[in-house]
Amino acid sequence: MNQPSQSKFTQPLKILIVEDNQIDRRILESMLQESSTPVSLLKTADTLAGAMELLGQHSFDAVILDLNLPDSEGKNTLTKLIGKYPQVAIVINTGAYEDEVGIHTLSYGAQDFLVKGKYTGYVLNKALHYALERKRLERELNAAYERLTETQSQLVQMEKMKVVGALASGIAHEVKNPLSAILYGVTYLCEQIKSPEQKIQVTLTNMKEAIARANNTVNDLLNFAGTTSQNSKPENLNELVEKCLSLVHHEIDKKHVKVVKKFDGGLPEVNVDRNRIEQVLVNLIFNAIQAVADGGQLELKTYCRRISEDLDSLPDLGKDKFKPGEMIVVCDVEDNGSGIQPQHIPKVFDPFFTTRREAGGVGLGLSVTKDIMENHNGVVLVENRPTQGVRARLVFHASDGAALSDQ
Template sequence: MNKNIKKDFSRPLDVIIVEDNQVDARILESMLMDPPAIAKTLKIANTLSSAIKILEENEIEIAILDLNLPDSKGVETIVEISNRFPKLTIVINTGAYEDELGLEALSLGAQDFLLKGKYNSYVLNKILRYCLERKRSEIELKQAYETLKETQSQLIQSEKMKVVGGLASGVAHEVKNPLATILYGVTYLIDQVKLDDDNYNLVLKNIREATDRANVIITGLLDFSTLNKFNKVEYDIVDVVEKSLLLVNYQIDKNIINVVKDYENNLAPLLIDVIRIEQVLVNILLNAIVSMDKSGRVLIKIYSSVISKNKKELPASDKDNFIAGQKVVIVEIDDVGNGIPDDEINNIFDPFYTSRRGIGGVGLGLSVSKNILENHGASIVIKNKVDAGVIAKLIFKT
């Protein structure tokens, strides 16, 4: 640890001076470059726009910034630079320091102040190193905060699901039997009582359709209550995917969907409840199919992989369930449909969240799927692609 700090203190830096006063720039340059040099890369810009260009094209870690440039005055300069280059350490070099301006500059992203004429190369070196360290901590803190926020919202989500799931399955149990009676009754009436009146027949047909739909919802809800009962066996995931494709064959044919397959050979078998994972795959395939106009394309990839060092492929809530370097099998389902609006992407796993209400959507497909995968210690990630469509990734431990 101590050694590292020492090393860090003598490491030559990559610096840009943004200063339109040539004399001030010269002074800084000699402090940074005269042996023993503080900087190994030194760029000098005399306007904000030229500084931005240099920063875009070079690996610079620290900017020494004058706030009175020909094309940008005052703290605006800090805002512009720190927004564009959030990892850059910024030190203000000013002729006249004022407390108010100083504090504002710090709150806008600068790390410290240099007062022109009041420092030598020793002080400059020290301030630059301290600023770099402060910036590094700030970035780490920000990242930790983001992860915490994401984990918290996913925790809330999973608690919410437990409550909704528990409640819903209780209600579903109670409603299922009376509903079955209504369904049998109305089916019997339609079959046995041949009425002459078309209106009566239409009413009966409507009742049966409504009851059928209610039954689909109730069955979906009951899934929550049986989610603890799993029958896991070692199974080839390619077979499960193929079985699931057979189950949605009708919808694929009807919508003239081109299914493209890219399966790796000799994948390790997975310990899964085949029926449940089939249910997950059918949900995701159906979501993909209905998101596309006719003649769409679904690409299914199955391949082995390993979890990366920073586990960036996993959602925050699942990072602790996997270890870096862990072997996994990934099933990707990639569509070219209409995608998910950005402001709704965080809701898609909520029970009853659907953008297809009124056209057959209940909003349980993904929340049930997520539960099933959680029970398998597997993860699911659904993202919009850069071009049109959505990619769903199921990540199974092997």
């Protein structure tokens, strides 16, 4: 009879035998030692607890498992082992009278089974071979399934976004008009009511602020849905950053935030829609201000770079948007605030994701920012700084004229 092809086992195997019957254990050991399959590690355990301990210490490829052990019986033995170590291939070693049991174990997650007293070294070898191959296929299937689920949820998300987009202009119309009427009314009342009662003035001011917030949310929604048009011109990014700082100086002063500016004076121009990039910068600056403690620091940097031939200096940019040799203009907005919890990093660009719901956060700032940057064929990256706080980075193409004049 032909032996199963040895070449399939590219690496020597690490095998654990779990068997409380000493004779059965010895048989297995000697069969494996004489087998054509190379084995680099062979361990044995006579209890489930012992097996679990060894599985915690070594990464075995396969376990040959007797189901009835002093500390665990039948199917339980298998489910406990798989529950803790799902990556290992399992060949069940059942008693001769348990043929039925063996077959059932396959549906409980074992990859193959042997019936004691009825196998030879060749059969054992073949069972291990099949078990490993089935386990590998199972892993591939799981990975494919995960990819499928992810793609499906992305599709669902895209569909949802389409609906948001379709609703946005309708909502904007329905909400913005009443809002401006209310704002007009409140402004009028502010002027007319000269009451010494401070509470009235505070109430009116709060109402005005609430209206402004609602109005901003609707604007964000409109931008997110891409319903406002884009009007790009060559602009100096330093000027835009300065303008945005002046727009938010009130918040900066209120929180005593120290602003550090490191602008490159010879920055090439960028071809952008001024209003939209201002909105992006305000979003990032606001996020930074909200994240820092009183007296915290906000650092704004601008600089330009020529992308190296292999894009290695800026690996996160993606090769589809930026070409080697091209001139890029970068703006970093850095803070020394709370930072982002690692599990939140993949979600920060999701529409409506916010950790600041109580403080009035809507969770559209970064998704709008991403959308606007994509419309500009640019990139926004957000990550924790190694020391403390967050760095948000905007990367633009230098406008054509600028790139040429640089050469």
